[in-house]
Amino acid sequence: MKGNWSGRVTLNIVMENLYFLLVENKEFLYILILSVFLGIEVIGKVPQVLHTPLMSGSNALSGVVVLGCLLLLGKASDANVWVRILAWLALVLATINVVGGFAVTNRMLEMFKGKKKDHG
Amino acid sequence: MDSAYWYRILSYTMEFFYVLSVVFFILGMKWMSHPSTARKGNFTAALGMGLAMVATIFSEGMGNYGWIASGLMVGTGVGWWLSAKVKMTEMPQMVSLLNGFGGAAAMLIVVAEAIGLADGGVLLDLNAERFDGMSGGYGNSIAKIPEIFYHTLLMLNLVAGSVSFTGSMIAMGKLQGFVPGGSVRWPAQRFTNNGLLLLMLLGMIVYFQSGHWQFAIILGLCLAGLLFGVLFVMPIGGADMPVVISLLNSITGLTSALTGIIFDNQTMVMGGVLVGASGLLLTILMCKAMNRSLGAVLLGAFQSGGVTASDRAIDTTIRETSLNDAAVLMAYARRVAIIPGYGLAVAQAQHAVHELELLLESRGVEVIYGIHPVAGRMPGHMNVLLAESDVSYDKLLEMERINPEFPKIDVVLVIGANDVVNPAAERDPASPIYGMPILQVDRAAAVLVVKRSMNAGYAGIENELFYDPKTRMLFGDAKGVLQKLNSALKEV
Numbered sequence: 130m131k132g133n134w135s136g137r138v139t140l141n142i143v144m145e146n147l148y149f150l151l152v153e154n155k156e157f158l159y160i161l162i163l164s165v166f167l168g169i170e171v172i173g174k175v176p177q178v179l180h181t182p183l184m185s186g187s188n189a190l191s192g193v194v195v196l197g198c199l200l201l202l203g204k205a206s207d208a209n210v211w212v213r214i215l216a217w218l219a220l221v222l223a224t225i226n227v228v229g230g231f232a233v234t235n236r237m238l239e240m241f242k243g244k245k246k247d248h249g
Numbered sequence: 250m251d252s253a254y255w256y257r258i259l260s261y262t263m264e265f266f267y268v269l270s271v272v273f274f275i276l277g278m279k280w281m282s283h284p285s286t287a288r289k290g291n292f293t294a295a296l297g298m299g300l301a302m303v304a305t306i307f308s309e310g311m312g313n314y315g316w317i318a319s320g321l322m323v324g325t326g327v328g329w330w331l332s333a334k335v336k337m338t339e340m341p342q343m344v345s346l347l348n349g350f351g352g353a354a355a356m357l358i359v360v361a362e363a364i365g366l367a368d369g370g371v372l373l374d375l376n377a378e379r380f381d382g383m384s385g386g387y388g389n390s391i392a393k394i395p396e397i398f399y400h401t402l403l404m405l406n407l408v409a410g411s412v413s414f415t416g417s418m419i420a421m422g423k424l425q426g427f428v429p430g431g432s433v434r435w436p437a438q439r440f441t442n443n444g445l446l447l448l449m450l451l452g453m454i455v456y457f458q459s460g461h462w463q464f465a466i467i468l469g470l471c472l473a474g475l476l477f478g479v480l481f482v483m484p485i486g487g488a489d490m491p492v493v494i495s496l497l498n499s500i501t502g503l504t505s506a507l508t509g510i511i512f513d514n515q516t517m518v519m520g521g522v523l524v525g526a527s528g529l530l531l532t533i534l535m536c537k538a539m540n541r542s543l544g545a546v547l548l549g550a551f552q553s554g555g556v557t558a559s560d561r562a563i564d565t566t567i568r569e570t571s572l573n574d575a576a577v578l579m580a581y582a583r584r585v586a587i588i589p590g591y592g593l594a595v596a597q598a599q600h601a602v603h604e605l606e607l608l609l610e611s612r613g614v615e616v617i618y619g620i621h622p623v624a625g626r627m628p629g630h631m632n633v634l635l636a637e638s639d640v641s642y643d644k645l646l647e648m649e650r651i652n653p654e655f656p657k658i659d660v661v662l663v664i665g666a667n668d669v670v671n672p673a674a675e676r677d678p679a680s681p682i683y684g685m686p687i688l689q690v691d692r693a694a695a696v697l698v699v700k701r702s703m704n705a706g707y708a709g710i711e712n713e714l715f716y717d718p719k720t721r722m723l724f725g726d727a728k729g730v731l732q733k734l735n736s737a738l739k740e741v
Contacts, residue, residue, distance in 0.1 A: 168526025203311035224324020232332035
């Protein structure tokens with residue numbers, strides 16, 4: 130039955146599930162580990178001048194949670210109206226994060242544009 | 250061709266879009282970390298996000314298009330408006346605000362799901378096939394999760410999202426000035442924080458032991474998370490704000506990744522983990538620049554200052570100088586180094602400082618800028634600001650490059666910087682900032698300091714530099730002082 134699980138959750142059940150989680154999701158764990166290294170590697174040599182724009186850009190990227198808002202709202206057609214209202218609110222906030230984030234980053238980077246040619 | 254055929258084509262295209270968006274995220278991040286490709290990188294990442302959103306909107310079983318369209322329009326409008334209106338000096342606050350919105354979105358997703366669970370739950374339906382995992386049938390899911398882990402993920406997401414939300418809001422408030430900027434402390438602070446964490450853990454345990462959904466506990470966890478975000482950022486003061494914003498950014502990334510597991514969406518997981526990992530790296534890089542550990546930052550380890558050199562007799566005479574004397578000193582120097590700090594940003598003096606630079610150069614004075622890694626309230630804050638007023642890129646010298654130059658510099662002009670030029674960081678082991686690398690301006694022939702008042706810096710520590718016999722002070726708002734200095738220079 131949905132939303133219910135039988136009886137108390139003992140340590141045994143937790144360990145069993147944890148074991149199951151690790152064994153069954155080996156591929157997923159590989160993806161996870163590789164993405165962590167990728168995330169570190171990809172910005173590893175960033176010069177100090179770009180720290181603020183990079184932080185702002187990656188902040189926009191962390192708004193990828195917008196996909197979750199879209200999915201929740203999109204699948205909630207026959208759900209309680211409050212679900213839809215909250216999901217809508219979440220969508221608005223996440224969209225602000227994404228659009229505002231990329232636009233602000235672009236504004237910052239535009240300022241470097243002209244000078245780079247003189248630089249080299 | 251029948252509709253089923255086109256439908257299949259559409260769904261394959263959308264899958265392809267998802268894959269492409271991950272590639273764009275990675276390329277975007279990579280390009281964004283190099284000056285010549287940074288803009289392209291930002292576009293690429295934005296394009297990836299756009300593709301992923303299109304792919305989501307047109308994926309199987311979606312509805313509520315009216316709601317979706319209106320939400321997207323409102324969000325885009327507000328986001329665009331905010332980004333157009335924000336001043337360059339307020340950039341750190343803006344990043345913090347936007348980051349908070351992302352965290353709030355993740356939190357609201359969980360609350361919405363918890364409300365809906367009375368009728369079965371949208372996400373629970375979405376995940377139903379994954380719960381039969383124990384017996385073997387779970388489709389093409391990225392992760393096969395037992396049901397109690399689905400609930401665990403929801404709760405972790407709820408807590409992380411709400412902490413990130415209020416934490417970012419407080420960080421923004423501190424930078425904007427409507428929350429006390431310094432380190433705010435209260436009795437038994439560590440006890441309350443740890444107690445709150447323990448309470449949240451207890452809530453989760455009770456939840457699981459009860460054997461069924463309890464909205465009250467979800468709501469309680471949400472409120473506890475919101476409160477924790479406030480308590481967690483309040484005691485962190487001053488110079489540590491960039492580190493906190495970067496850390497909160499990393500937490501929001503992590504939240505996105507968790508949400509991605511719940512929604513079974515690879516793009517969300519990849520994007521979230523990328524940001525989480527790189528955000529953490531950026532956080533650590535910033536801590537390194539200040540020679541402090543992340544743990545010390547989070548505990549708010551800049552204890553209340555004033556202990557510097559308490560046992561050493563230092564000359565506490567302040568030597569003020571006039572604008573004309575300062576103008577003459579610089580006009581007849583060979584090399585002048587300008588050290589900008591947060592005071593420059595607050596006073597919006599970036600254009601005035603560029604004008605000063607041009608005036609000096611027209612007289613044949615060589616002008617360079619010394620940029621400390623944590624000058625301002627964010628790494629690179631000064632670079633962005635000076636770039637706005639057209640200061641040439643190659644005049645901005647990083648700490649490692651300018652420090653050996655100081656003995657060959659005639660005049661150093663410190664504008665609104667304090668802790669990053671405090672010699673106590675090198676000389677006084679009792680100082681809270683001891684060990685932090687600084688700009689060694691006291692090795693130059695003369696030092697001019699533009700400062701609003703004799704108040705201690707953001708870290709709350711006295712600065713010996715101001716009492717140095719070769720230091721001259723110019724009191725006032727950075728912009729006002731510089732403008733007057735510029736007109737004085739024209740007269741010389």
